[in-house]
Amino acid sequence: MDLGLPLSALIPSWTSVGILAAFFIYLPIFGSILPGKVVPGVVLRDGTRLHYRCNGLLSLVLLVAALGIAAKMEVLSPTAISDRGLDLLSTTFLFSFLVTLVLYATGCNSRNQGSSLKPHVTGNLIHDWWFGIQLNPQFLGIDLKFFFVRANKKGMMGWLLINLSVLARSIQDATLNRSMILYQFFCAFYILDYFVNEEYMTSTWDIIAERLGFMLVFGDLVWIPFTFSIQGWWLLKNKVELTTAAVIANCFVFIIGYLVFRGANKQKHVFKKNPKALIWGRPPKVIGGKLLASGYWGIARHSNYLGDLLLALSFSLPCGISSPVPYFYPIYLLILLIWRERRDEARCAEKYREVWAEYRRLVPWRILPYVY
Ligand code: NDP
DSSP: OOTTSOGGGGSOOHHHHHHHHHHHHHHHHHHHHSOOEEEEEEEOTTSOEEEEEEOHHHHHHHHHHHHHHHHHTTSSOTTTTGGGHHHHHHHHHHHHHHHHHHHHHHHHHOOOOTTSOOOOOOSOHHHHHHHOSOSSOEETTEEHHHHHHHHHGGGHHHHHHHHHHHHHHHHHTTOOOHHHHHHHHHHHHHHHHHHHTGGGGGGSHHHHTOOOSHHHHHIIIIIHHHHTTHHHHHHHHOOOOOOHHHHHHHHHHHHHHHHHHHHHHHHHHHHHHOTTSOBTTBOOOEETTTEEOSGGGGTOTTHHHHHHHHHHHHHHGGGTTSOSGGGHHHHHHHHHHHHHHHHHHHHHHHHHTHHHHHHHHHOOOSSSTTTO
């Protein structure tokens, strides 16, 4: 995405519309026919429970394989995405705007969702449009929340496709170096790992508590794939020579971040399924029969956020420290997760009452022990 290009680069082209349309036709079709583990979601506030088929990894691998074959047969350029970053960005923005309008209109119309919470219409147009009206709107039997969140949860699939196209551009320009390889490897690992562990995402805040409005749609379709890939775009234009010590330090941050992030999310998921399951080889410490207070959840109330922040930092470190631009993602995530933690804290305090107060007493740190 060359930020020096004129504004005309932002005008959607038919090619971008075609790329986006192909992506969104592929996902629901293959998402509904490919096999995958069917996972029951958490029980919602209205007592109902949705089921999710987790076949994101298979969908993604098939998609990347198909694109690879198309590129080999010269039907499609591997740099098709990286050659029109701004154009694709504006097309996706318009698309998410339209999707939100439809969600808003259907949300206002529907009064009684059989499988979900009742619509939450505040009457404040901007609020309802931004935060959404329905928790789990359905369309033709597809849970739109899971569709969007999975299709592009933190831009996952789109992010990988953009990165691969940026990688192809870097190879074509003969600028591939350690920095680009590290950035690409870390992100690809993180994205594939996300889909391997897709079922853990069925109990996350976005799925269980956030209504589907512009914030989620825009976040998943536009913000995530385009801003998470800033480091890749930046590396296309800027040469960075990393020392071996810097590479090792960078890998260290990535590994620690990954262990904390994945370990914490997994412990909570396992605990929700079986509150007696061992945590780090020991019986779990449980408060009020509901909250896990050992393992990562005994160190800080949101260790999973700490792991994610370290990972985000590791995605930017390959760019060196000459510019703040590649650090946009970790800085944004820091702000987002501090805000998210506050909202989650308020939600849990209301839901668990004295049990949560006891948890707070036992585990006083929010994200980073002894600091915050
Ligand atoms: P969590 O996965 O931390 O889920 C919070 C919920 O977990 C709470 O509302 C509560 O729900 C339950 N819970 C909290 N503490 C405990 C406990 N001690 N024992 C048992 N249950 C508990 O939050 P998110 O969904 O926000 O985050 C999930 C992952 O996604 C994180 O790793 C985060 O870093 C990542 N993320 C990444 C973002 C990005 O842009 N890269 C953005 C947002 C999140 P309940 O009512 O079910 O008990």
